[in-house]
Amino acid sequence: MVSTMLKPVWKVNATIMGSARPSRPRSGWSCSVTKWDDRVVRCSMISQGASFNTTFKSLIGLRAMRTGHFTRNILKGNDGITSMEDAPRLCPFCADRLGIADYREGRCEICNDTCMDTSLADTIDPTFEYHTFNVGVVLPKDVVERDEAFVREHELAHAHGIKTALNRALRSRLSERLNAQADTEDPDVIFEIDHIKGRVFYRIKSLALCGRYRKEVRTIPQTRWWCTKCRGRGCEHCGHTGKMYPTSVEEIVSAPIMRVASGRKTKFHGAGREDIDVRMLGEGRPFVLEIINPKVRTLDLEALQDEINKDERVHVYDLRPCEKARIEKLKNTKYRKTYRAHIDKKLSNNEIELIEKKLETEIRQRTPIRVSHRRSDKIRKRKVYKVRGNNNKTTVLEIYCDGGLYIKELISGDEGRTNPSVSSILGTHVRCTALDVLEVHCDL
Ligand SMILES: [Zn+2]
Ligand SMILES: [Zn+2]
Ligand SMILES: [Zn+2]
Structure with a gap:
């Protein structure tokens, strides 16, 4: 015995032009009629157990349609449409993807072929x-x-x-x-x-490589720095190089990689950056190098790292591929840093003790005069967690603090804009003569 549940359920939709009204179909089938206006009637019918043809003829049997569209669906099954006179003009692709069996050939009314x-x-x-x-x-x-x-x-x-x-x-x-x-x-x-x-x-897709870099010299910026006069075109001011500095960490790291990968350009993203005259030592600073439009994606990174490290100024460690998402993580996190600051006065042991005691606190730092042309003027609060002074030949301070604290100003006081400072604690003007980053505390 065949269960009626195994027989198809049809839903027939009809849009009927003309003034005739569909009457109710035979019992057991449901039919709903929506009247749009005097001339257009929309009705749909659901049948169970009957064939499509029977269902369809039943609707036609309503004698309602002179012209119109009929769509038929096996409920929860394939979509299909059949029509009487005005089958749409479709290309085979559109007909197929829309599941329309009856269509006229010719220029596709949807896609223009x-x-x-x-x-x-x-x-x-x-x-x-x-x-x-x-x-x-x-x-x-x-x-x-x-x-x-x-x-x-x-x-x-x-x-x-x-x-x-x-x-x-x-x-x-x-x-x-x-x-x-x-x-x-x-x-x-x-x-x-x-x-x-x-x-x-x-x-x-751009290629993203990550690693850590050390910068051994006090003469190069982290990223390529275009000439401020000509913005890269080349002029008298920049000796026709288009750049403010002959090279950068970015250029030294990317040159050997670009020779192989043949990208259009690079973007260098560091976990923060140090000033040109500041060395980046210790384990180095995490970075991501993005190679835009690479022609080659399979790189021998070990060999490339060795090639980069032939340069005396920059050294790279742990060079490896990474997800692009790492860039946002690097940029959106503030890392604590450990610095080594050489200062221009030889301090007594008492003075060093005083600084160790008084500087380990929250520092209020108004945007330094030095960077005020490119940073908004506001007061930042940053913490110094640890200070250790060393007094062998000259005085050196090791400072462990929040990222975003300007260390040169932490020493000098920046005419009172940074408080407290080494200068304010000692009541005399002290200057930072050389600065190194010893560690970027980043666990990425
Ligand atoms: Zn088409
Ligand atoms: Zn220039
Ligand atoms: Zn080297």
Whole structure:
């Protein structure tokens, strides 16, 4: 015995033009009628156990329709549409993705036959290294709007939107031709197939490498510093280099990597930065180097690190690939630091003891005069946790404190803008002659 539950459940929607009214169908079937205006009536009918044809004929049997659309659904099943006289004009791709069996051939009323045009996709011919890709089509706005209107009008709620369907189809087409792996989550490259501009853009994922650097000299900035007069074009002021300083940690670290990876440019993100005349010692400072548009992604990082470290000025440790998310983490965290400050006066042991006692406190620091042109003027509160003085030849202070505390001003007092300071505690003017960062306390 065949259970009726195994037989299909049909939902037939009809939009009926004309003044006739559908009457109630035979009992056991449900029918709802919505009157739009005098000429358009929308009705839907659900049948269980009958074939589609019976259901359909029953609705036709209402003698209501002279023209109109009929959509049929197996409830919770495939969507489909059948129609009488005015089947839509669709391309095979749109008909297929919308599940429309009856359609007229001709220029697609939704996509203008864009879906059938693979000429842009077929030009894709990457000359760079990638292991995974995704596709992103860009369609004219009116195509997307017509698609949405069509889906609404025909109640095809389960149909795939035109972009989703095209992206999927092109992924499998390209995967086969390029013999490459599609990845919608985190691909090495996105092939942006732009039907508005009529060209393909390669959106290559940047390469992120992280590590720690030491800076052994007091003459180079952390990042490339463009000439303030010409902004990089080259002028008298910068000796036609376009730069304020001949090189930087960024350039020394990235040069050997860029020779292999052939990127368009680099971005260097440090866990904070030290002044040009400050050395970065100890274990070094964490950084992420981003290589934009790399042509090569597989790098021998050990060899590259050795190559970088041939330079006497900068040394790199633990160079390895990382997630781009690490950049935000590095930038959004304040790290405590340990500094070594050389000062211009030889202090007595009593004076050192006094500083160790009085400086381990909360420091109120108004934006230093030195940086006030590029930092907003405000008072920062930062803590000094530990101070140790050393008095062998000259006086050296080791200071363990919050990140963001300006140490040169912590020594000098910055004309009273930093309080307390070494100067204010001793009641005399003291200056920092040389500064080293000994540790960036970062557990990333
Ligand atoms: Zn189409
Ligand atoms: Zn210049
Ligand atoms: Zn070296």
